[in-house]
Amino acid sequence: MGTTVAGFTQAGGSGYSELSNPTAIFVDLNATMYIADYSNYRIQKWLPNQPVGFTVAGGHGNGATLDKIGA
Numbered sequence: 001m002g003t004t005v006a007g008f009t010q011a012g013g014s015g016y017s018e019l020s021n022p023t024a025i026f027v028d029l030n031a032t033m034y035i036a037d038y039s040n041y042r043i044q045k046w047l048p049n050q051p052v053g054f055t056v057a058g059g060h061g062n063g064a065t066l067d068k069i070g071a
Contacts, residue, residue: 008045017052
């Protein structure tokens with residue numbers, strides 16, 4: 001087991017190592033984390049032992065098209 005640290009209080013943004021109002025998290029059997037990054041309208045995937053995540057859904061604002069996630 002390891003420890004993943006994703007940001008700290010009063011810091012957030014839209015970079016790959018940043019989250020802005022994360023609202024939900026799912027951890028699969030391989031310890032991969034999927035995080036709903038509410039204010040960035042995206043789902044971030046964080047692999048075990050990696051310092052940054054990457055966007056797997058959304059990330060292009062609020063909306064109903066395939067590249068967006070509705071709030």
